[in-house]
Amino acid sequence: MLDRRGFLSSSLAVSAGLAFRGSLWAQLEALPSKLPERSLYDSNEDAYWREMRKQFLIPAEEVYLNNGTVGSSPAPVLRAVFEGYEACEKLNEADPEDYPIWGYASWNQFRDPLAAFVGCDRNEIALLRNATEANSYIANGVDLKPGDEVLITDQEHPGGEHPWDLRAKRYGIVVKKITLPRPVDNPAQVLNLFSDAITPRTRVLFFSHISTFSGVVLPAKELCALARSKGILSAVDGAHVPGMMRLNLHELGCDMYSSSPHKWLQSPKGSGFLFVRDEVIDRVWNTIATEGWDDVKIRAERFQRIGSSNVPALWGLRASIQLANEIGMERIERRHRQLCDYILAAMLKRGAVSWTSPDATLRCAIATVNVPPLPRMELEEWLWKEKKIRIRGADPHKLRLSTPYYISRADIDRYLEAFDEFRKKKGVA
Ligand SMILES: Cc1ncc(COP(=O)(O)O)c(C=O)c1O
Incomplete structure (x- = not known):
């Protein structure tokens, strides 16, 4: 039996739960129940995207220019x-041995749409939590x-670079780094840098398809072809790519690819994936081992045998793919x-001093610039606290x-106006 204190705390917990549900439900219910019509896109693109913006919980007064760190899952x-x-929570599957836990099964209803979206076969995909895990x-x-060498760039995310550093520290492999030009002017520069750095000990080329540091879109297809021509494995960190640009992994020709669709595909956090080309699957050891860890028949599914996981995130992943398909990746990328x-x-x-490529094929939805002598952290904090504008920077400038599809030119103008105000405040303009 509950004492008075127990009763009070349990009823508080229930009402807090209801209040949460009420407010989130209410917010979702207040959003338009349907996506804008395609005819609106044809007649007035900006109006179409303004309507699409209403699908997001990001408050209307906020300008969100940091989708590169994390996206926002829309309604x-x-x-x-x-x-x-x-x-999932009803636990009423017909088979008494069947439970909705993702880390022990194929989950083809989620792998199929993902494989179609990124241009590969279902059996080459493992559903994981994010790019860091896949890397x-x-x-x-x-x-x-x-003594075997892995060639990476100086613009890798810690979640791409450190898994190799760990391997180097523990097992003595060698991680070599290419310094990318800032900005990268053309694809040949990058290809030459990689080509010149390859030695007889190089076993893997690992690079970000789109770098977290500058947003440069590297010539991934050509780099993978270079690796293949020399019998070297290619592994690409594509954390930023699905949902930002069209992607076809078979056309890209990489051996392995990792991603975090919570960024540009606006999927739920914790719904990442690993791609391993069919011919390479048998060369890759598992990292997490449970039932099925070495079952070669299940192909890449063995890499998603990670123990009990959050199935509803996969429902969200599938919905985010459907949304991107409904809008059209060509339109989104444009x-x-x-x-x-x-x-x-x-x-x-x-x-501003640009680190964004002047070659339009080497940039997409991330611009990186330097604004000396403005102190970036002060600017970042001021923009957020005073203007409700979120950007991301790095020291010093x-x-x-x-620039995710759901922001508008008017949002960008608001940012620019605020930026000018800050410059004036600092006596720089
Ligand atoms: C290129 C790249 N790789 C990996 C990551 C890590 O992503 P996550 O934290 O989702 O694993 C990021 C995150 O910004 C990234 O930009």
């Missing part, structure tokens, strides 16, 4: 996650001897490029500006 994705919970599978999984070009041009006009 169709959130609804799908909740539906997933509703379906760890790659770095732990390939056979390497002490919008990303237009907005990025717009903000980049405006920053260049203001004298770097700004990384992400």
Whole structure:
């Protein structure tokens, strides 16, 4: 029996739960129940994207220019996650041995749409939690001897670089780094740098398809072909790619690919994936071992045998793919490029020093510029606290500006106006 204190705390917990549900449900219910019509896109693109913006919980007064760190799952994705919970938590499967836990099964209803979206076969995909986890599978999984070399760039994310560093520290492999030009002017520069750094001990080329540091889109297809021509494995960190640009992994020709669709595909956090080309699957050891860890018949599924996981996140992942397909990846990519070009041009006009490639094929929805002598952290904090604008930078003067499809030119203008105000405040303008 509950005493008075127990009763009070349990009823408080129930009402807190209801209040949470009420407010989140209410917010979702207040959003438009349908996506804008395609005819609106044909007649007025900006109006179409303004309508699409209403699908996001990001408050209307906020300008979010940091989608490169993390995206925001819009209403169709959130609804799908909740539906997933509703379906999973009933525990009423027909088979008494069947439970909705993702880390022990194929989950083809989620792998199929993902494989179609990224251009590969279902059996080459493992559903994991994020790019960091997938990169760890790659770095732990390939056979390497002490002294074997892995070639990476100086613009890798810690979640891409450190899995190799761990392997180097523990097992004596050698991690070699290429310094990318800032900005990269053309694809040949990058190819030459990699080509010149390859030695007889090089076993893996590992690089970000789109770098977290500058947003440069590396010539991944050509780099993978270079690796293949020399019998070297290619592993690509594509954390930023699905949902930002069209992607076809078979056309890209990589051996392995990792991603975090919570960024540009606006999927739920914790719904990442690892791709391993069919011919390479048998060369990759598992990192997490449970039932099925060495069952070669299940192909890449053996890498998603990770123990009990969060199935509703997969419902959200599937919904985010459906949303991107409904809008059309060609339109999304076009919008990303237009907005990025717009903000980049405006920053260049203001004298910013660009680390964004002048070659339009080597940039998409991330512009990176430097604004000396402005202190970036102070600017970042001021923009957020005073203007409700979120950007991301790095010391001393770097700004990384992400331009997801759901922001508008008016949002960018608001940022530019605020940036000018800050410059004036600092006596720089
Ligand atoms: C290129 C790249 N790789 C990996 C990551 C890590 O992503 P996650 O934390 O989702 O694993 C990021 C995150 O910004 C990234 O930009």
